[in-house]
Each structure stands twice: as C-alpha cells, then as structure tokens.
Amino acid sequence: xxxxxxxxxxxxxLHYYGELDSAAETxxxxxxxxxxxxxxNYVRLQRVMAAIDSAPVPAVADAFERxxxxxxxxxxSPRRGWxxxxxxxxxxxGWAAAVLVLVAGAFYAGRxxxxxxxxxxxxxxxxxxxxxxxxVDLNEHLDRSQTMLVELVNADPNSDALDLTxxxxxxxxxxxxxxxxxxxxxxxxxxxxxQLLDELERLLVEVSASPDQLPAEDxxxxxxxxxxxxLLFKVRVVSxxxxxxxxxxxxxxxxxxxxx
Amino acid sequence: MPQTxxxxxxxxxxxxxxxFRALVERHGRAVYRLAYRMTGSAQDAEDVVxxxxxxxYRQLPRFESRANFGTWLxxxxxxxxxxLIRARPHRETGQADSDLEQFGAAVESTDATGASPERLMLxxxxxxxxxxxxxxLSRMERAAFMLRHFEGRSIEEISQSLxxxxxxxxxxxxxxxxxxxxxxxxxxxxx
Numbered sequence: 001x002x003x004x005x006x007x008x009x010x011x012x013x014l015h016y017y018g019e020l021d022s023a024a025e026t027x028x029x030x031x032x033x034x035x036x037x038x039x040x041n042y043v044r045l046q047r048v049m050a051a052i053d054s055a056p057v058p059a060v061a062d063a064f065e066r067x068x069x070x071x072x073x074x075x076x077s078p079r080r081g082w083x084x085x086x087x088x089x090x091x092x093x094g095w096a097a098a099v100l101v102l103v104a105g106a107f108y109a110g111r112x113x114x115x116x117x118x119x120x121x122x123x124x125x126x127x128x129x130x131x132x133x134x135x136v137d138l139n140e141h142l143d144r145s146q147t148m149l150v151e152l153v154n155a156d157p158n159s160d161a162l163d164l165t166x167x168x169x170x171x172x173x174x175x176x177x178x179x180x181x182x183x184x185x186x187x188x189x190x191x192x193x194x195q196l197l198d199e200l201e202r203l204l205v206e207v208s209a210s211p212d213q214l215p216a217e218d219x220x221x222x223x224x225x226x227x228x229x230x231l232l233f234k235v236r237v238v239s240x241x242x243x244x245x246x247x248x249x250x251x252x253x254x255x256x257x258x259x260x
Numbered sequence: 261m262p263q264t265x266x267x268x269x270x271x272x273x274x275x276x277x278x279x280f281r282a283l284v285e286r287h288g289r290a291v292y293r294l295a296y297r298m299t300g301s302a303q304d305a306e307d308v309v310x311x312x313x314x315x316x317y318r319q320l321p322r323f324e325s326r327a328n329f330g331t332w333l334x335x336x337x338x339x340x341x342x343x344l345i346r347a348r349p350h351r352e353t354g355q356a357d358s359d360l361e362q363f364g365a366a367v368e369s370t371d372a373t374g375a376s377p378e379r380l381m382l383x384x385x386x387x388x389x390x391x392x393x394x395x396x397l398s399r400m401e402r403a404a405f406m407l408r409h410f411e412g413r414s415i416e417e418i419s420q421s422l423x424x425x426x427x428x429x430x431x432x433x434x435x436x437x438x439x440x441x442x443x444x445x446x447x448x449x450x451x
Contacts, residue, residue, distance in 0.1 A: 009441075010434045017408060019415055047448035048441050052409060055390045058296045058305075065285040068306075072284065072313055076277055179310070187347065198303070 007031060007038045012045050063209060070208040074176040135242055141177050142239040144170065145200055149232045152207070153223055164207065164214045171208035178204060196234050203231065265329040273320050284313055287330060291337045298341035298406050300395060308344055312337040338411060342421050345403045386447055393443035397436050404429050405436035 007015070007028055014020045015028045032039050061067070148170055182197035206222065214222075226232060261282045262268035268286075271279030288309060295308035315336050316323075323332060397405065403422060407413040413421070419429040 009438065010430075013434055013437050014430075017415075044445060044448065045437075045441065048437075048444045049409070051386065051390060051444050051448055052440060054387060055297070055394065058293065058302065058391075060289050060292055064292070065288050068288050068309055068313070069281055069284055071310055073277070073281075075314055076280065076317055183307070 005031075006035065007042070009041070009045070012038075012042050015042070016045060016049060066209045067205050070172060071175050071179065071205055074172045135245055137177075138181065139239065139242045141174065141181065142235055142242060145174055145178070145204075146232065146235050146239060148174070148207070149203075149226060149235060152219075153226055153232060155219055155223075164210055168208050168210060171204045175201065175204045175208060193238065196238060199229050199231055200235065266325060269320065269323060269325065269329055272317070280313075280317060283316075283329065283333075287333050288313075290330070291333065294334065294337050295341050297394075297410060298338070298403055299344060300397070300399070300402050304344055304348070308337060308340045311340045311344070315340065338407070339421075342403065345399050346423060348399075389447065390444065393440055396439050396443065398432075400424070401432045401436040401439070404432035405440075408433050 011020070011024075011028060015025065015032075018025075020028055032042055148167055151167060178197055178201050182194055182201055185194040185197060203222070203225065210218065262271055262279055265283065265286070268279045268282045272283065291309050291312050292305050295305035295312070296302065299305055299308065312333065316333055319336075323329070394402065400422065404418050404424070407418045407421065408415065415426060415429050415433070418424075418433075419426045422429065424432070
C-alpha cells in the first residue's frame with residue numbers, strides 16, 4: 001500500500017479497528033487525507049459502524065430472571081437420589097456428557113435398526129452395561145415427564161386455581177436432567193430427540209416458574225401448548241423406543257432371540 | 261437482598277442460594293444480551309446464560325473479591341459463547357451476498373422519505389434492519405465480528421479464542437463488515 005494506491009475496503013476495516021501495523025497506518029492516514037474517494041468510502045464505513053453500535057438489544061421476557069433461576073436452581077441446590085449424583089459432581093457431569101452421547105446414539109440406533117443385533121454381542125461389555133444404565137435413566141426421566149404431562153392435561157381448568165406446588169418441584173428436578181439430555185442429543189446430531197427435549201424443557205421451565213396457584217387461563221394455555229405440540233404423544237413414542245432399545249439390549253446380552 | 265455484588269458474592273460463597281439468586285437477577289439480562297449478540301440465537305443465548313452462571317457458581321471460591329463481579333461474569337459469558345459456537349459450528353445462518361443485495365435494495369426502495377441519515381439512524385426501523393442484517397452473518401463471522409467490534413478484542417486474540425488462523429479471522433471480519441455494509445449503506449449513505 002502506498003499513498004498513491006487507493007485503500008481497499010478491507011484496508012479501511014483494519015484502519016478503523018487500528019489493526020494496521022504502524023507503517024501501514026501512517027500510509028493509510030496520509031492517503032485518506034489526500035484522497036477524496038477513499039475518504040468518502042471511509043466515512044461510509046464509519047457510518048455503518050456507528051449504526052451497528054446502535055444494534056437493537058433483543059427483547060427479554062418480564063419473567064426472564066425467574067425462568068433463569070428456575071432452570072439454574074436445581075443444579076445448585078443439594079439433591080437426593082441418582083439425580084443429585086448426576087447433576088452436582090463436575091466429574092460426573094463430564095462423564096454424563098460423554099456417555100449420554102451413547103444414549104442418544106443408542107436411541108437413534110434402536111429407532112433406525114430395530115431388528116439389528118450385533119453378532120458379537122453374546123457377552124455383556126462394560127459399554128453395554130453403561131448404556132443399559134443410561135437407558136434406564138432416560139426412560140425414568142421420560143416416564144416422570146409423562147406423569148407430569150398427564151396431570152397437567154387432565155387438570156380441570158373450570159375448577160378453582162390449580163395447586164401446582166408439587167408439579168413445580170418435580171419440574172425443577174426434571175429440568176436439570178432434561179437440559180443435559182437435550183444438549184447431548186444436540187451435540188450427537190439427534191435432531192428429533194433434541195427438538196422433543198427442547199419442547200419439553202420449555203414447558204418444564206414454564207411450570208417450574210409458575211406461581212403456586214395457577215390461574216385457570218394459564219392452565220388452559222399450558223394445556224393448549226401440550227396439545228398443539230403433541231408433546232404427550234411424542235414423549236410416549238420416544239419412551240416406547242427407549243424401552244424397546246432396552247429390550248433389544250437385554251436380548252442381545254442374553255442371546256435370546258438371536259439366530260444360532 | 262444484599263445491597264452490593266460484593267456482599268452477595270460473600271454470602272453466595274457461604275452457600276446462600278438467595279444471594280446468588282440476587283446476582284442472577286442483577287446480571288442475567290446483561291449476560292443474555294451479550295450471549296445473543298455473540299450467538300445470534302435466543303435458544304443458544306439461554307444456554308449460555310445457564311452455563312455462565314453455573315460456571316460462575318462453581319468458580320466463586322476463586323473469584324478475587326477486589327475484582328468487579330460484572331466484569332468477571334462478562335468474561336465467563338464470552339468464553340461460554342465461544343465454547344458453544346465452537347461446539348455447534350454446524351448451525352450456520354449465513355446467507356449469500358445476493359440475498360443481502362436484495363435486502364439492501366429493498367431497504368433503499370423503502371427509503372424514499374428524504375429523511376436525513378441521522379434521523380433514520382435513530383428510528384426503530386433502522387434498528388430492526390440492523391437486527392435483520394446481523395442474522396445474515398454466519399456463526400463464525402458473527403462471533404469474530406462481535407468480539408472485534410463490541411468486545412474490542414484484537415484479531416490475534418480472536419484467532420486464539422475461536423481456534424482460527426489469523427487470516428481466517430480477518431476474512432471472517434471482512435465478510436461480516438461487507439455484509440453489514442451491503443445491508444445498511446442505503447440508510448447511512450451521504451445525504
């Protein structure tokens with residue numbers, strides 16, 4: 001770049017951000033003071049950059065903080081049972097993230113190739129056992145989610161405000177596990193599972209962030225959302241697929257159902 | 261609710277979850293805005309918010325009490341955003357320049373009011389167009405550009421953060437600026 005050469009658009013960007021080396025910077029400054037065309041181009045760039053500075057900030061829902069806290073709290077507070085072990089320990093979180101890939105993979109494999117059995121599956125391997133444990137966990141998660149959905153769907157919106165205290169607690173517990181499953185499914189490229197868990201998570205967030213007494217209109221809105229998304233049906237389908245996968249794994253391990 | 265961040269941090273360190281909740285309530289929106297700018301996705305931004313506060317909670321014992329909590333949290337949020345972008349590179353949203361040219365032309369055709377660029381800059385319509393233009397950037401272009409433009413990171417630092425070569429980072433930024441200029445210059449052209 002010399003003072004006689006025009007500055008490219010990219011040169012101007014580097015100049016704008018002060019990313020040119022000192023010699024190039026001096027040349028650019030000198031050129032801009034002498035060249036009307038480049039100067040105009042630089043002013044246009046500056047105007048665009050100034051406009052970008054005023055970029056809109058995305059709108060955030062009024063209940064944003066409450067929702068964030070509802071999702072976050074289960075991962076922070078002391079817990080009991082397998083879920084607490086699953087959620088609290090950073091080491092176990094790492095392990096969970098790694099092996100949950102197997103769950104998603106196993107789910108996918110089970111769904112896509114329901115009658116396929118590995119030839120060398122006569123003996124249970126460590127990974128099969130681990131996969132089996134995880135399938136049990138995922139299955140339990142889906143069963144508990146189903147129970148909650150059934151309660152919500154069957155609640156009577158014409159009665160007095162629904163007491164959601166218990167459901168709120170359950171939803172809070174389910175959230176942390178659901179989030180892990182969803183992230184893992186996403187990372188494993190299992191779009192269908194990821195989308196289902198995302199829909200489920202949004203509902204769990206809503207329930208866990210709801211007041212103790214849910215007004216009738218809010219309940220109706222939740223019920224409509226469950227119906228519109230076919231959420232209960234989808235959870236049942238996935239739950240069935242997971243159970244089927246568990247059966248396959250059991251047959252594979254014991255040799256039942258395999259040709260000799 | 262503790263009056264200051266320092267007081268809330270001290271209580272949260274001792275296991276007071278309500279104190280940590282106060283920190284979430286004070287800083288949650290700022291973290292979301294940053295994450296949204298970085299990722300360009302509401303869902304990803306929500307994930308970043310969760311991850312940021314989880315990391316902050318776990319790292320509270322290591323937080324220097326003399327430091328500014330907001331600044332520290334901001335740094336964690338940037339890193340969480342980068343981690344997410346690197347972990348999900350497949351979710352590209354970038355669009356061809358031809359789309360942007362059409363977009364720019366459409367903007368130009370709507371700008372027949374004769375209003376000055378300064379006035380237009382202030383309008384919500386312009387802000388809407390900027391938001392639209394941002395969505396035309398690919399994830400890497402967006403991340404590199406946001407880190408350079410809003411976070412003031414050098415190209416060298418951005419390269420390290422995103423795991424890109426310096427030239428690749430430069431070109432991501434160049435492409436991002438080019439796209440933004442294509443979309444926005446009709447608004448900001450000389451009066």
